[in-house]
Amino acid sequence: MTVAPVRMGVLSCADIAWRRMLPAMTASPAVLPVAVASRETAKAETFAGRFGCDAVTGYAALLERPDVEAVYIPLPTGLRAEWVGRALRAGKHVLAEKPLATSREEAEGLLSLAERSGLLLVENLVFPHHSQHEEVRRLLGEGAIGELRSFAGDFGIPPRDPGDFRYRPQLGGGALFEVGVYPIRAAQLFLGGDLEVCGAFLRYDAATGVDVDGGALLCSPRGVSAQIRFGFEHSYRSSYSLWGSLGSIFLDRAYTSPDSMRPVVRLERQDHVEERTLPADRQFVNILESFARSVRQGESQAVHTVQALAQAGLVDEIRRTARRITI
Structure with missing residues (x-):
């Protein structure tokens, strides 16, 4: 049985997205990059042109798209918590760059929100994969x-x-x-x-x-x-x-x-x-495929919560x- 790829949006035109994550998304049948968002239209268009997806101006506009199931968030650490929270409240699964937040308390709030919302929040620490x-x-x-x-x-x-x-x-x-x-x-x-x-x-x-x-x-x-x-x-x-x-x-x-x-x-x-x-x-393809399996199988948030909080502590x-x- 063929499993549909998880349709993903990318929140930010960060260097790691250009060099590693978007190439991995295009290499894996488990995910499909749908759109990439930037505050600068020209930058979003450059990314979208290379990776064959839509360009979106503004992060909030990407979260409003009904064809995006999950988002990858490589924003700077200090901005991450705000946008992870907004993505979860918009009903999106989230793969967020490490560290998930600037404190254990902040991370705990985000992980609890994911559990209450029935969504998956995974910290994108790639090397263990x-x-x-x-x-x-x-x-x-x-x-x-x-x-x-x-x-x-x-x-x-x-x-x-x-x-x-x-x-x-x-x-x-x-x-x-x-x-x-x-x-x-x-x-x-x-x-x-x-x-x-x-x-x-x-x-x-x-x-x-x-x-x-x-x-x-x-x-x-x-x-x-x-x-x-x-x-x-x-x-x-x-x-x-x-x-x-x-x-x-x-x-x-x-x-x-x-x-x-x-x-x-x-x-x-x-x-x-x-x-x-x-x-x-x-390893970048591996974590994307692990994330996609977890989304499709409705995996519990619990194991990701334990790992993220232990590290944040x-x-x-x-x-x-x-x-x-x-x-």
Whole structure:
């Protein structure tokens, strides 16, 4: 039986929509891009021309379209909550960029609204949908490195253009929101959702007022720790490692594997080093197809709510407890 694709609108002509999400939508039979909205008509028309959908001027106008079942929202973090709420109240399922909101309280309100409305709200944190992480979990389950003792995750990127919204506090800028959430979620994948913040620091840029560098130590009740580092002023790094009683596993390009890249998992034990080259995978297509299945099957919001709130709670706690340094 053929399942009709989920008809999607895109709320904002963001770079991530142009480079990754709209190409993934056109590559998957599970979704159909219907329209893309921008405050600037010319920008919407450029996007629509490339991806074969309608151009809409203004976000509200897109939400009024009856032929749009769901929307993808890549707006800046500080604007996301308003438009996620408006989309849900307009009766649309929502796939929203990460993080879902600027606080756990704000995220909880949106997720509750989705549940009450019988709609699906999913945070678009894409990397867990790449098959390389299942291979890492399989190795752990087989005892390849013995008992897991600790996790370490890093995500750093070079400085952005000074005018980038990520340097504007009022738009939810900062390294923790932009890149820190990736190693946080990776730690939760392997250590569980009951992690606590045992220590943290954030370094702020005096000129912009946003955090550009940071780190945290997370601890689980089972005595396994997670050390995460993130920032905007770094050479590029996107990796994590798992250290066990008998060895360790290392994965590079853990959060940003291109569709054509064949990831390499490095396994180290005493007197033994092994590199396993894995199949390429399309994580952006995968999350869209997972979202579409959830919409069509009427999946419960509950599992997405638990994941999003656990992550948002850790982000809140890091911001609340971190030692702050301004330079």
